[in-house]
């Protein structure tokens with residue numbers, strides 16, 4: 001009996017990501033969710049600018065490449081004109097929380113019925129390791145060679161916490177892919193974020209704590225440790241908003 | 251016997267599968283190189299595998315297929 005095999009919605013091609021980069025795990029989880037829900041024929045993915053710019057080559061659903069940071073705006077257009085589609089964006093922290101902050105915040109404020117998969121790896125990966133709004137205090141990057149200084153560059157943005165204050169957000173959860181248990185949980189959260197859209201609940205965002213071994217200057221295994229030891233205390237895992245949970249509490 | 255198969259030429263030798271295997275039966279080959287030039291992951295003793303699929307769960311490149319007897 002096969003207990004684990006490649007999901008069908010994930011194209012059978014090599015990924016271009018660096019060895020041990022957890023972008024690949026998250027791609028697989030998105031594909032598993034699409035398979036589980038049987039929606040590959042009506043799903044439209046919006047790829048960002050960043051290392052996952054080629055995400056359009058990796059999924060068997062329709063894909064569109066958006067300009068840097070504009071994925072939620074493109075997704076809004078697709079979803080509003082084709083309400084029967086299932087639309088997701090896949091965005092890094094430079095894409096979603098720097099150049100695309102306006103698009104992100106306003107898609108959430110409008111309560112667009114979308115699914116956002118947000119990869120927080122504390123850095124701009126594609127362009128060679130510049131500081132992101134999510135880089136950790138003290139983190140050395142090519143644009144913060146002495147470490148991120150909160151007095152000069154401010155504190156990292158906690159995206160889930162910030163967006164969960166907006167009424168249009170139905171579901172916001174931060175997950176991690178640092179170990180098998182957390183990967184399995186991340187899968188559940190991603191699937192729920194897709195299910196919410198099918199059930200017309202509004203915007204769901206899943207923030208995934210992810211690694212960038214190449215630009216962190218660490219091995220893939222050291223990178224998972226850094227994620228656990230440095231990122232997790234500042235970015236606690238958990239559900240920041242869930243309109244379903246609220247109703248149950250009432 | 252349980253069976254773990256690797257799509258060898260997709261492996262990037264990152265070692266994530268090696269660290270999570272509870273039976274410690276995965277290692278990076280010290281002799282073989284794959285098409286990409288990485289030392290690919292391989293099983294040292296298949297008879298000890300419990301088909302838990304933890305290796306496959308952590309593999310960023312979906313290299314691994316797991317079958318239970």
Ligand SMILES: Cc1ncc(C[n+]2csc(CCOP(=O)(O)OP(=O)(O)O)c2C)c(N)n1
Pocket residue numbers: 049050051052068091092093094095096099119121123124125126127132212
């Ligand atoms: C309009 C515009 N400005 C800047 C860039 C350069 N650029 C490409 S990717 C990127 C940041 C990517 O970082 P992130 O979104 O965190 O994704 P990652 O590569 O880490 O996955 C930037 C600034 C661009 N392509 N277009």
Ligand code: SF4
Pocket residue numbers: 016017018021022023051121125126211212213214215
């Ligand atoms: S640069 Fe970083 S985020 Fe980009 S593929 Fe390599 S490890 Fe992954």
Ligand code: SF4
Pocket residue numbers: 254270271272273274275276298299300301302303304305306316
């Ligand atoms: S299935 Fe489990 S026991 Fe078997 S090789 Fe993979 S991690 Fe090890």
Ligand code: SF4
Pocket residue numbers: 020256260261262263264265266267268290291308309310311312313314
């Ligand atoms: S996790 Fe995947 S890519 Fe990494 S060494 Fe194991 S099989 Fe190879």
